Amino acid sequence: MSLLEAVGIRKSFGGLLALSQVDLRLEQGEIASIIGPNGAGKTTLFNVLTGLERPDSGSIWFAGHPVAGLKAEQITALGVARTFQNIRLFANMSVLENVLVGMHCRLPFRIWNVLAHSERFVEMEEKAWERGQALLELVGLGDKQNELARNLPYGDQRRLEIARALATHPKLLLLDEPTAGMNPGEARVLMEFLRRLVEQFEVTLLLIEHNMRVVMSISDWVTVLDHGEKIAEGTPEEIQQNPRVMEAYLGSKDWGKGGVRSHA
Amino acid sequence: MNALKYLGLALFYVGGTSLLVIVFPHSLPAFLAFQSSLLLLYYLPLSPRLRVSLAFVVLAFLMPLIGSINGYYLEIAIQVGIFVALALGLNIVVGMAGLLDLGYVAFFAVGAYLWAIFGSSQANEFIPSSWIQFPLAPSWFFVFLLLGVVAGACTGFILGLPVLRLRGDYLAIVTLGFGEVIRVLANNLDKPINLTNGPKGITPIQRPPLFFQPLLEDLGFSISTPALYSLYFYFLVLLVVTAVITATRRLDHSPIGRAWEAIREDELAAASMGVPLIRMKLLAFATGASFAGIVGVIFSAKQYFINPESFTFMESIGVLAMVILGGMGSIPGAILGATIVTVLNLEVLKGLSLWLNTLRNSGLVLSLPFVGDYALSQLPAQLEPAKYERLVFGIIIVIMVIFRPQGIWPARRRLGKVGRT
Numbered sequence: 189m190s191l192l193e194a195v196g197i198r199k200s201f202g203g204l205l206a207l208s209q210v211d212l213r214l215e216q217g218e219i220a221s222i223i224g225p226n227g228a229g230k231t232t233l234f235n236v237l238t239g240l241e242r243p244d245s246g247s248i249w250f251a252g253h254p255v256a257g258l259k260a261e262q263i264t265a266l267g268v269a270r271t272f273q274n275i276r277l278f279a280n281m282s283v284l285e286n287v288l289v290g291m292h293c294r295l296p297f298r299i300w301n302v303l304a305h306s307e308r309f310v311e312m313e314e315k316a317w318e319r320g321q322a323l324l325e326l327v328g329l330g331d332k333q334n335e336l337a338r339n340l341p342y343g344d345q346r347r348l349e350i351a352r353a354l355a356t357h358p359k360l361l362l363l364d365e366p367t368a369g370m371n372p373g374e375a376r377v378l379m380e381f382l383r384r385l386v387e388q389f390e391v392t393l394l395l396i397e398h399n400m401r402v403v404m405s406i407s408d409w410v411t412v413l414d415h416g417e418k419i420a421e422g423t424p425e426e427i428q429q430n431p432r433v434m435e436a437y438l439g440s441k442d443w444g445k446g447g448v449r450s451h452a
Numbered sequence: 453m454n455a456l457k458y459l460g461l462a463l464f465y466v467g468g469t470s471l472l473v474i475v476f477p478h479s480l481p482a483f484l485a486f487q488s489s490l491l492l493l494y495y496l497p498l499s500p501r502l503r504v505s506l507a508f509v510v511l512a513f514l515m516p517l518i519g520s521i522n523g524y525y526l527e528i529a530i531q532v533g534i535f536v537a538l539a540l541g542l543n544i545v546v547g548m549a550g551l552l553d554l555g556y557v558a559f560f561a562v563g564a565y566l567w568a569i570f571g572s573s574q575a576n577e578f579i580p581s582s583w584i585q586f587p588l589a590p591s592w593f594f595v596f597l598l599l600g601v602v603a604g605a606c607t608g609f610i611l612g613l614p615v616l617r618l619r620g621d622y623l624a625i626v627t628l629g630f631g632e633v634i635r636v637l638a639n640n641l642d643k644p645i646n647l648t649n650g651p652k653g654i655t656p657i658q659r660p661p662l663f664f665q666p667l668l669e670d671l672g673f674s675i676s677t678p679a680l681y682s683l684y685f686y687f688l689v690l691l692v693v694t695a696v697i698t699a700t701r702r703l704d705h706s707p708i709g710r711a712w713e714a715i716r717e718d719e720l721a722a723a724s725m726g727v728p729l730i731r732m733k734l735l736a737f738a739t740g741a742s743f744a745g746i747v748g749v750i751f752s753a754k755q756y757f758i759n760p761e762s763f764t765f766m767e768s769i770g771v772l773a774m775v776i777l778g779g780m781g782s783i784p785g786a787i788l789g790a791t792i793v794t795v796l797n798l799e800v801l802k803g804l805s806l807w808l809n810t811l812r813n814s815g816l817v818l819s820l821p822f823v824g825d826y827a828l829s830q831l832p833a834q835l836e837p838a839k840y841e842r843l844v845f846g847i848i849i850v851i852m853v854i855f856r857p858q859g860i861w862p863a864r865r866r867l868g869k870v871g872r873t
Contacts, residue, residue, distance in 0.1 A: 238724055264726035272724075278717035281710070288707070289714040293726030295707050299735070302706040303699055313706070356726050 189252065191216045191392050192237070192360060197246035199229075199236055199416075206232040207243075207416045214360065214409075219386060219393040221403045223427075224413035225436055230396045231273055233413070234362050237394075238270050239263040251359060265293040269358035271349040273365045273396070279338035283329055283348055286337050287320040290355030320355065327351040327381075342369055354385075360392045361385075367399045375399055379406050404428065412436065458496045462506055465489050470514045477522040480803045486518065487795065494784065511690060516683055520675075526682045530754065532794045533689035534747050537696045539774040539790035540783065541743030544700065546772065547781035547863070548709060549736035550716025552624040554768055555611075555631020559741035561638060561763035562607045563600040563748020565648060568758050571596065571658035577646040590661035596749050597692075604745020605738040612737035616730055619719070631768050638760040653759025657752050660684065685754045692750065696743050700783055703739065712736055713781070766842075773849055779859025788861050793845070801837040801844065808836055 192214040199207040207229045214220055222230050235241040237248065239260035248256040255263050269290070278286050295316055301309040324330050327347040332340065337348060346366065353361055366382070367375040379402055386393060397403045403410060404424040412420040412427060414436040420427060427433055469486040476482050493506050519526030538560060545553045569575050571593065575586040615626045642650030659681060668675065675683070703709050711732045714722040723729050752758050770793065778789025808831060816828045837844065852859070 240720060240724065259729075260720075260723035261726045261728045264724060270724055272721065276718050276721040278714050278721065280717055281713055285710055285713075289710050289722065289727065290725045292707050292711055292714075293728075297707055299708065302702055302708060305702055309706070316707075352725060 190214060190249075192248070192250050192394075194237065194248045195246055197233065197236055197248070198244045199232055199241060200244060205416050207236065210246075210413070210416070210418050212237075212411060212418075214392055214394060216359075216392055217386060217390065218408040219382070219395070219406055220409040220411065221395045221397050221407040222411045222413060223397065223400075223403055227415075228413040228436075229416040230413055231364060232416075234270060234364055234396065237263075238268055238362065261293065264356050264358075267357065267359035268362065269353035269356040269360070270362035271346075271353050271364055271366065273368070275342075275345045275349055277337040277345055277348060277352070279336070281337060282333065283324065283335050283337055283340065284317070284320050284333040286348055286352050287323055287355045288316055290352040291316050291320065291357075294355075294357050323351045323354055324348075326354075343374060346370075354389065354391075358391055360394065362394045362396075364396045365398060366395060367397065367402055372401070375402055378402075382406065455498070458498055459502065462489075462493055462496055462498065465492055466506065466510060466514070470510075470518065473518050473525075474521060477518075480799055483518075483522075483525055484795070484799070486514075487791070491788075512687075516686060519682065519686060520679065523679060523682055526686050528795065528798050530682070530685050530689050531798060532791050533686075533693045534751055535771065535774060535790040535794050536787050537689075537693050537743050537747040538771045539778070539786040540696050540700050541740040542771050543740075543775050543778075543781065543783070543786040544703070544712070544743075545736050545740040547775055547779075547786070548704065548716065549712040549733060551733060551736060552620065552627070553737075553740070554624050554628035554765070554772070555634070556627075556740070556744060556771055557763045557765075557767040558611075558631040558634035559604045559607055559744035560748045560751070560767070561634050561760075562603050562741075563745035564752040564758050564762070565638060565654075565748075566600055566603050566745075566752075567593065567596045567749040568654040568657050568752040569647065571753065572654050572656060574646075574649055574654050577649075587658045590658050591663075593658065593660040593749070593753060597746055600745040600747075600749035601742045602745075604748070605742040607745070608737040608739070608741025609734055611741075612734040616733055628765065628768075631763075631765060635760050635763050635765075638763065648760075651759060651761075653757055653761075654752075655757035657756050657758070659753050659756070660688070685750065688750055689747075692746055696746075697783065697787070699739075704783065708732070708735065716781075770845075773845055776849065777852055777860060779862040782859060782861050782863035785859050785861035785863065789859070792860075796844070797841060801841055805836040805838040 190213045192212065194210065194212040197207050197210040197212075198205075210229070210233060212233070222233065224230055232241065236243045236256075239255070239258050239262065243256055246256065247254060250263070250266055250268060253266055255266065255268075278289060281289070295312060297309060297312060321330065321333060324333050327350055329340075329344060329348060329351065332344065337345065340348060346369075350363070350366070363382075367378055370378065382393060383406065385391060395403070395407070407424055410422065410424055410427045411418060412430070412433050419432045419436060420430045422430070466489045469482065469489050472479070472482040473486045490507060490510060493503055493510070496503075498506070515529055516526070519529065538556070541559075542553065542556045545551050545556070570586060570588050572587050579586070611627065611630050615623055618626055638648045639651055641647040642652075648654070662677070662680060662684070665680065668680075711722065711727045714725065714727055715729060715732060719729065755762075771790075774789035774793045775786055776789070777792060778787070779785030811828050812831050814828060818826045818828065820826055833839075
């Protein structure tokens, strides 16, 4: 059984057809990427998969559950987490608190436990803090847990978003342009980190990425969207040979050599 | 050694100012200095236990003592307490969860009318007296304190339901309308069934039972009944405010508080991180409203008489101003904001008006340059600060928003270890 199976996803905004009949299938433990020119519908697909947008038609199955039409928090509870293209941290909360919010749906608390400050609640909170600190160590923010999220430099904010998403204990992690704004060195470090993540957390990754060097070196499977339609899918090698893909990326002759970054 | 020095300073200040008030029971600066001793206690680097015990001494012993010398001070303290509880409740909705609520006083009205109707003969109008005779016995007051919490929470929940999808300006307008609806209902529900007695209001409202009066007399204390009621309400409010502060702090330091703040920061991101938006927003509305409900019950019992005039839009704005002044989302900020506004209102502006009056009656004649002689008895009544209280607050808020938008006492981020509440 696939971890995620989306069939015939369609989403339009007024007259604009953002997604039409898009299918997507992800296997447990793989790293998949979605590529495509700007406005191809990649982020809309993410929004539909995570419940921020409701698809007009089509069905989505995640780990055996039908999730199309569920609320975002319900889908998160089932094990789908994401980061955002334009970073959306809780700016005026501390770094650690950002991660703790991610754990919300994994903390079994009751309001009267909170009000009574029961032993069990305090214990649960302490465990949550420890886990949050461990996650921050993992992404290299261990020494910044008390800073406000908005005071972090850009690269740290990206990493905090990943830590926050991991805190929800996901089976599937959707990363929307994780290397945006990074130099090649930083992007390489992030790739290594993502590979380790897949092994350590047994998480499946789905990336939207413009950096072709990243996409081609890390992905097991690549899906190409253009104008809301899936125009190709396959292994990175297959995609690099595909004439329709080259056509979609008009004028990118040095395709596959990292030259398409201008799209970012 | 340093700790001892600070303790000495605290004791000296608290002791000195309370002596001052006792010696000069009608001196306003003395009372202000006494009140600020609590602020000093908060700021001095004392151990938490010491700080709490000193604050307890000030609030539970010195304040009632001073209040028994000058009863008006106790009245101020009660009012401050009521507004602190209201500000803390609104702070949860507006400050923490970021849901702008302009009709907050409605929940206060619900609590107040709840006890006013059943704690007076008003309920006889629509409940046959063959069933129960109203007013209910004074001891029912304590049951109604709890019912006030429940009624407030339910009203908050009901208001919350339809406005869940609204944000920002739209939410503000709907809550504003809701606040007015409650007031207009109170104003007009005297027919066809007389529920609220309309604009005439409800009186007399039953007061809580003085079950300890015989005991006090046996002990040899003879306190007049009005003074006893003042003390009674003071301790009641003190107890409720303590409970409200504890509840707010515990919620704030929990997944619930973090979820509220996440919703305030970025609703979409919060939902994506698994925060159940609807449940958390409803909880914020219900919690904030329940605080208003319980102090509403106390308010109606204390006032003895209520009518819809006590629950106007300006009251909602007043509480909101306290929250903004203190610092949105900050617990000490809300407490400080409520205290400053109430003290300014009841003490400073009124005190200045009184002073102006004494000037006018003094019969003094000033000889000013250019103007010539000016008899102080001609000072216009419009000069009285109590008359332009709103203007003063307007100016304060404008200055705050320009120069210190985060409030006097902004929320500090939670640092360090858990479980320190």
